[in-house]
Amino acid sequence: MEKEKPEIWSLRFILVIIVNALNGLAMYISNPIFANYLIIKGVGFEYTGIISSLLSWVALAFRPFSGAMSDRLNKKKLLIISYSIVGVCILFYAFVNSVPAIIAVRVIHGIAFAVSGTISMSFATTFIPKESTAEGISYLGLSILLGSMIGPQIGKLIFDKLGINMVFYISTIITLICLLVLTLIEYEHPIRSSKLQQELRMEDFFAKELILYVVLISILSLGNGIISYYLVDFGDSRGIDNIALFFTVYSIAMLFMKPFVGKIQDKLGVKVILYPAFVVYAIGIFILAKAKSLLPCLIAAVFKGVGQGNGTPAIQAESVKTLSPERSGVAISTCFIGQDIGNAVGPIFASFIVKKTSYENMFLIYSGLLIIGLIIYLSFNIYKNRKGKLV
Structure with missing residues (x-):
């Protein structure tokens, strides 16, 4: 009987x-208008990108520590603390005026963002049956996706009608509601052995077992940076x-x-999931490279949603499955x-690439990188298969 x-x-x-969903909504309401906020505060346009991206760079630097913290400390308490700091930082943006103060808040925000991002997913996996890990992580991604779809529009509407400070006030209120819901979740922190609790090893910061998936997810994520920054210029x-x-079409396809x-x-x-993801994504980028009108671009968006949109959570789920449950934090932080x-x-x-050649060649080269990623994954599985172990 099954x-x-x-x-x-x-x-x-x-x-x-x-x-x-609430955390994603708060983030996507305030983040897309941050460059406008900096300009209002008198920051030169040439510095807006650097200060805005501080969040990502600080988060990258702090990711390994967030994984170790997640696996050793109480996840719920860490989430409450990190979400609280995020909320305070968002609120502070409305009151600080000097550039050094804005940078200081941005750095603290980046640290809290790294911790909350890793721990929120690790915390969620404790309530997902192991047999349904991929399905559960897909639903988590769906909740954040909804925030990314409606958040920027809400933020822009608030900005246009009520001003920049009201954007931060409303984001803070949403973060507070998020904290309130979090306190309602029953959670019992598992007790680790005293030896594991005391020893701090390199594997607590980075899971070398997942190096293949790190390479693959880096290749998939490369397209996010490319398209987010250069798609509009390419269209022009x-x-x-x-x-x-x-x-919009990309988000709907993922939805x-x-x-x-x-x-x-x-x-x-x-x-x-991964074999078709790389193929479909590569085809989509190739179509985008050759596009001369809107329709092929929208077709490429569907292909990106199916390819990268499915490949990334598939790797995250497999990484959690690969490591033991008590290392879910480092599995997720390594993927991040x-x-x-x-x-x-x-x-x-x-x-x-664009400076040396053209937008078309840049997209074609990236399409080729996706095929290389597919070859790497295929070759690795063939190698493991010969040894009697499939990745």
């Missing part, structure tokens, strides 16, 4: 989904109007795919390191 699969939709998991260079619809892909991965394995690297390197890679 064993019944544990139910994923417990009250605690539903509350975790709500917490992640080819006379393509309304190219920003790419992001439809996420509920099904996690279930497929849990049943058939990660390879069934790969994503942060890809997001940070993407714009630098793109600007170098």
